[in-house]
Amino acid sequence: MGKVTPPAVGIIDRLNDILNEVLAYIVVEQPELAARVHKDMIVVEGKLLVGPTGAWFDVYDVLLVFLPGFPNVEPLVWEVASRVPRTADRHVFPKDGNCCLGVWEEWLICAPSHTVADFMSSPLQSYFESQTYFEMHADWPYGQRSHGIQGVVEAFADVLGVAPRLDLVRDHLAVLAREHHKGHHVCPCGSGRRLRKCHLEQVRAMAGRVSPNMARRMLEGLPKDQPS
Ligand SMILES: [Zn+2]
Ligand SMILES: [Zn+2]
Structure with a gap:
């Protein structure tokens, strides 16, 4: 038998918290799902009822995996009955077959809170x-x-309130990744003017929603150049 390293105590606590959150949610909202700890993950399996509680109109066989880093780390979701084709145009990642639920950072920034219930209900x-x-x-x-x-x-x-262009998004995130927004910096809008004579107020408003850490994380998810 290989050597098994148990997860650290902090991780066990975190997993128990997530498990309890999942159990509290599914007992009321998703009676056909079951949850358990598996290694250092919470695995949720069964039938996901889709639609308003009690007025469900569809059901999917699913497998969900929550990692201890939730909600910073996105849960993984699979539809396991091969009902949803494994193609990008159906928002399934062809390689691993997991579902593309949207852009996680957008949810972290825009949703008012990030509990298991928030994730599962939205x-x-x-x-x-x-x-x-x-x-x-x-x-x-x-x-x-x-x-x-x-x-x-x-x-x-x-999220930023700018046009959907990679260069523009990157330039704004690069500014937001800094801790301070000085008026003499060049404005990320592309005007060539100083921030103080251009979009300083808008950039400060963005910074109120997107922390420097989040801006760096978002930048890491983007390529340098527009993919062809
Ligand atoms: Zn997608
Ligand atoms: Zn500007």
């Missing part, structure tokens, strides 16, 4: 509601984002 439900809608209409219900890098650019542009 991004997770919306994803499968959209899949059901797509099966019926061959289209997405809420003008779905692009999949892949362009979708990330669109999401970040929405």
